Amino acid sequence: MKKTYKIEVDCASCALKMEEAARKVEGVADAAVSFMTQKMKVEFAEGVQEKAVMEAVRKACRKVESDCEVYLD
Amino acid sequence: MTKKQKNVLYRILIAAVWVVALYFAPVTGYLRFVCYLIPYLVIGYDILRKAALGIIHGQVFDENFLMAVATLGAMLLGLYQVSQGQEGDFAEGVAVMLFYQIGELFQAVAVGKSRKNIAALMDIRPDYANIEGENGSLEQVDPDEVEVGSVIVVRPGEKIPIDGVVAEGSSTLNTSALTGESVPREIREGEAVLSGCVNLSGLLKIRTTREFGESTVSKILDLVENSSMKKARTENFITKFARYYTPAVCFGALALAVVPSVAGLLSGNPGAWSTWVIRALTFLVISCPCALVISIPLSFFGGIGGASTCGILVKGSNYLEALAQTKYVVFDKTGTLTKGVFQVTKIQPQEGSPEKLLEYAACAESYSTHPISKSLREAYGRDIAPERAAEVEEIAGCGVTALVDGVRVAAGNDKLMRRLGLSFCEDTEPGTVIHVALDGRYAGYLLISDVEKEQSGEAIRALKASGVKKTVMLTGDSRRAAACVAERLGLDEVKSELLPEDKVAAVEELLAVKGSREKLAFVGDGINDAPVLSRADIGVAMGALGSDAAIEAADIVLMDDNPLKLAVAMRISRKCLRIVYENIVFALGVKAVCLILGALGIAGMWLAIFADVGVMVLAVLNAIRCLKVEK
Numbered sequence: 001m002k003k004t005y006k007i008e009v010d011c012a013s014c015a016l017k018m019e020e021a022a023r024k025v026e027g028v029a030d031a032a033v034s035f036m037t038q039k040m041k042v043e044f045a046e047g048v049q050e051k052a053v054m055e056a057v058r059k060a061c062r063k064v065e066s067d068c069e070v071y072l073d
Numbered sequence: 074m075t076k077k078q079k080n081v082l083y084r085i086l087i088a089a090v091w092v093v094a095l096y097f098a099p100v101t102g103y104l105r106f107v108c109y110l111i112p113y114l115v116i117g118y119d120i121l122r123k124a125a126l127g128i129i130h131g132q133v134f135d136e137n138f139l140m141a142v143a144t145l146g147a148m149l150l151g152l153y154q155v156s157q158g159q160e161g162d163f164a165e166g167v168a169v170m171l172f173y174q175i176g177e178l179f180q181a182v183a184v185g186k187s188r189k190n191i192a193a194l195m196d197i198r199p200d201y202a203n204i205e206g207e208n209g210s211l212e213q214v215d216p217d218e219v220e221v222g223s224v225i226v227v228r229p230g231e232k233i234p235i236d237g238v239v240a241e242g243s244s245t246l247n248t249s250a251l252t253g254e255s256v257p258r259e260i261r262e263g264e265a266v267l268s269g270c271v272n273l274s275g276l277l278k279i280r281t282t283r284e285f286g287e288s289t290v291s292k293i294l295d296l297v298e299n300s301s302m303k304k305a306r307t308e309n310f311i312t313k314f315a316r317y318y319t320p321a322v323c324f325g326a327l328a329l330a331v332v333p334s335v336a337g338l339l340s341g342n343p344g345a346w347s348t349w350v351i352r353a354l355t356f357l358v359i360s361c362p363c364a365l366v367i368s369i370p371l372s373f374f375g376g377i378g379g380a381s382t383c384g385i386l387v388k389g390s391n392y393l394e395a396l397a398q399t400k401y402v403v404f405d406k407t408g409t410l411t412k413g414v415f416q417v418t419k420i421q422p423q424e425g426s427p428e429k430l431l432e433y434a435a436c437a438e439s440y441s442t443h444p445i446s447k448s449l450r451e452a453y454g455r456d457i458a459p460e461r462a463a464e465v466e467e468i469a470g471c472g473v474t475a476l477v478d479g480v481r482v483a484a485g486n487d488k489l490m491r492r493l494g495l496s497f498c499e500d501t502e503p504g505t506v507i508h509v510a511l512d513g514r515y516a517g518y519l520l521i522s523d524v525e526k527e528q529s530g531e532a533i534r535a536l537k538a539s540g541v542k543k544t545v546m547l548t549g550d551s552r553r554a555a556a557c558v559a560e561r562l563g564l565d566e567v568k569s570e571l572l573p574e575d576k577v578a579a580v581e582e583l584l585a586v587k588g589s590r591e592k593l594a595f596v597g598d599g600i601n602d603a604p605v606l607s608r609a610d611i612g613v614a615m616g617a618l619g620s621d622a623a624i625e626a627a628d629i630v631l632m633d634d635n636p637l638k639l640a641v642a643m644r645i646s647r648k649c650l651r652i653v654y655e656n657i658v659f660a661l662g663v664k665a666v667c668l669i670l671g672a673l674g675i676a677g678m679w680l681a682i683f684a685d686v687g688v689m690v691l692a693v694l695n696a697i698r699c700l701k702v703e704k
C-alpha cells in the first residue's frame with residue numbers, strides 16, 4: 001500500500017532528514033521525500049493503520065525538523 | 074513569495090538597516106553589545122531555536138548548528154574583547170547570520186520559482202469538465218466526479234480533461250503538451266482522444282472511456298511528480314557525503330580553535346587564542362554544505378521537467394543520470410526504426426510507365442481486403458470505379474487475376490508467375506514482391522516493404538555523435554530485410570530472425586560484454602517487448618501515447634514515435650549531468666580553497682560568507698539552467 005502526502009519543508013537537507021526519520025517509523029516499509037515537489041511517498045507495511053502510522057511519521061519528522069508539516073489528508 | 078518568505082524578507086531589512094545605522098552610532102562598551110544583540114536576535118532567532126531543538130533531539134551537526142555556533146562564537150568573542158577594554162567587534166556575527174538568511178531566502182524563492190516554471194510547462198492538468206444539462210446548458214464539474222461512459226463537452230480552446238472517444242463533432246487537436254509535437258492532429262467522430270490535448274477548432278462531445286485518475290493526463294503528471302523521488306547516484310553520494318562531512322569540519326574547527334592555543338599556552342605564549350577561535354569560526358561558516366545539498370536535486374528536477382516539455386518522460390533522476398552514460402543502444406526494428414506499416418516502396422516496370430503498372434495492380438486487387446491490396450490502393454491514391462475490374466479470381470496464397478479495362482491482369486507472388494508459366498525478375502530487394510502480368514506477358518513488379526522513419530538515420534547519427542559506442546538492431550524479420558535496413562541507417566550490428574525470447578538473450582549477451590560504467594538502453598515500442606525493456610539498464614518505450622503497458626514497463630517514455638527524441642533526451646541528460654558536476658567541483662573547490670585560507674588566517678569572515686552564500690547562489694543559478702531545453 002503506497003500513498004503520497006503533501007508536505008511543507010523549507011530546505012533540501014531537512015527533506016532528507018525527514019525521509020530518514022520517516023523510514024525508521026514502525027509500520028513504514030519505505031518512504032521517499034521529494035523536496036522539489038513537496039511530497040512524501042510512504043509505503044506501509046502489511047496490515048497497519050495508516051492514520052496512526054502517519055501521525056507517528058509526522059511526529060518523527062517534527063523531531064528532526066521542527067518547521068515541517070505533513071498534511072495527512 | 075509566500076507569507077513565510079515575506080516575513081524573512083522583513084526581518085532581513087530590519088536587521089540590515091539597524092546594523093548600518095549602528096555602524097555610524099557612537100555607542101561603545103557593553104551598550105554596543107546590546108545594540109548589536111537586537112538585530113542578531115531579529116534575524117537569527119529561528120536558527121538558534123532550530124539549533125537548540127536539534128541538539129535536544131540528537132540532531133547535531135546540521136546547517137543550523139554550524140551557523141548558530143559560528144555566530145554565537147563571534148558575538149561572545151566580541152564580548153570578551155569588550156571585557157578586555159577593547160572595542161568589541163559584533164558586526165561580523167550579525168552579518169554572517171544576515172547573509173545566511175539572505176542566501177536561504179534566495180534559495181527558497183529560486184526553488185519555488187523553478188517549481189512553478191515546471192508546473193507551468195507541465196500545465197496540462199484540466200480544472201474542470203463540461204457536462205451538458207437537460208436544457209442544453211453546460212455545467213462545469215470536477216473531472217474526478219465524471220463517471221466512465223458519460224458524455225462531456227469540450228469547446229474550442231479547452232483541454233480535454235478525460236480520455237474518451239469522440240461521440241459527436243470533428244476538430245483539430247494540439248497534442249504538444251503530451252508529445253512536444255506542434256503539428257495539430259485531425260480528429261473525427263469515433264476516434265479515441267487523450268486527455269491533455271487542447272481542442273483547437275470545433276466543438277467535441279466525448280464519451281469518456283476512463284476515470285480521471287486513470288486518464289493519460291493524470292498518469293503523466295503522477296509520473297513526473299514522482300520522478301524526483303527516485304534519486305540519482307550523485308544525489309545519494311551527496312547525502313552520504315554530508316553525513317560525514319559536517320561532523321568532520323566541526324571537529325576540524327574545534328581542533329583549529331584548541332590545538333594552536335594550547336600549544337601556544339605550553340610554549341609560554343598565551344595571547345593568540347582569540348585569533349584561533351576567529352579562524353575556527355570562519356572555518357565553520359565556510360564549510361556549510363548547502364550549495365550542494367540544494368543544487369543537485371534542483372538540477373535533476375529541472376532536467377526532468379525540461380525533458381517532459383519535449384514529450385520525453387523520465388521516471389527518475391537515476392535514469393536521467395544513467396542516460397548520460399549510455400554507450401550501447403539497442404533498437405527494436407518494427408515500429409521503432411521503421412514505421413511498422415507496409416507501403417509500396419518500388420515500382421519496376423519492364424516497359425511503360427510505373428503509374429500504369431500500379432494502376433493495373435491496384436484495380437485488379439480492388440476487391441481484396443488483404444493488407445497488401447490495401448497498400449496498393451493507398452499508393453495509387455485515386456478512387457477505383459468498381460466496374461473497371463471484372464472476372465476477379467483470387468488464388469489463395471498466390472494472388473489475383475482479373476480483367477481490367479479489357480486487359481487480362483495477373484498480380485501476385487512468384488508462385489502465381491510460375492503457375493502462369495511466365496519468367497519473372499527473381500533478383501529483387503527484400504520485401505514483399507507483387508509481380509504483374511498483362512495479357513500473358515510479364516510486365517514488372519511492385520515492391521512493398523516496411524519503410525524506415527524519416528528521422529531514423531539522423532537519430533542514429535546523432536546518438537553516435539553524442540558518444541554512443543554501438544548501435545544494435547534486433548528484429549524478428551528475415552536476415553536480408555534486416556541487413557538492408559541496418560545498412561541504410563548505419564547501424565553497427567544487427568541480429569535478425571529472433572523470437573521474442575531471443576531478444577532478451579541478445580540483450581543479456583550485450584550486457585555481459587559492456588563495461589560496468591557503461592549503460593545499455595533498449596528502445597522498443599513497448600507493446601510486446603516488456604521483458605527486454607525491464608532487462609536493459611534503461612528501457613525506452615516509444616510512441617507510447619495511450620499505451621499504459623508501455624508507460625508502465627519503461628524507464629523513459631517517448632510520447633511520440635520519433636526516434637530522434639532519444640538523442641534529445643541524451644542531450645538533456647548530458648547537460649544536466651555536466652551542470653551537476655560543475656556544481657560539485659565548483660562548490661567543493663571554492664570551499665576547499667577558502668577552508669585552507671581561513672585556517673591560515675588569510676581569509677576573514679567576509680570571504681567565508683561568500684564561500685557559503687555566494688557559492689550557494691551561484692550553484693542554484695547554474696542548476697536552473699537545466700530547465701532550459703533547446704528543442
